Amino acid sequence: MRRENTMKVDARNLTCPKPVVMTLEALPKLAAGESLDVVVNDEVAVGNLTRLAAQKDCDLKTVVADGETTLTLTPRNAVKADRSALDEAADICQIPDTSSSVVMFGSATMGTGNDELGHVLIKGLIYALAHQDKVPRKVIFFNGGAQLTCEGSESVDDIKELESRGTVVLTCGTCLDYYGIRDKLAVGGVTNLYEIAQTVASNPGVTRI
Secondary structure, three states, rough: OOOOEEEEEEOOOOOOOOOHHHHHHHHHHHOOOOOEEEEEOHHHHHHHHHHHHHOEEEEEEEEEEEEEEEEEEEEEOOOOOOOOOOHHHHOOOOOOOOOOOOOEEOOOOOOOOOOHHOOOOOOOHHHHHEEEEEEEEEEEHHHHHHHHHHHOOOHHHHHHHHHHHHOOOEEEHHHHHHOOOOHEEEOOEOHHHHHHHHHHHHOOOEEEE
């Protein structure tokens, strides 16, 4: 039976950093005195969420049953989101910064000319990025590229692979709204032009596709 004054995050069958991201997004929404139940069935996630609770000054209760772990986090003080959950999760999950590069995708195809060929090329490029030794630190999708992170994209699984290896995946919210596909977003988080501008200004290694 669910307790009163408790929110719940169901992160079963998800691997880090996703459970940590979901928890970081939920904590600032808690009212005073409210707790957050996070349900996982991954031991790595349990360790990372335990570390998160300590960093966020939360009381922690852990219950294990039927192969699942429920971690109840109760903040002692209000939790503020001072940076993106994805960036913070990379630190909490201790994902090594294997590359300083940022890759920006402004189209669902690669290059100009034949769109069918461009589609094949962009799919192959994202696959290669996801399976090379060092993955980009961050990938940003905007304009037509926003379609690549949404349901129906043949690249969603490879972009999820990038995310699982520590790449921060962001899609322009204005672009998702323009194309009417915000509710179709299947991987990563949503960003805005201000954050994109900050990324471009602070990273010399930006590659635009």
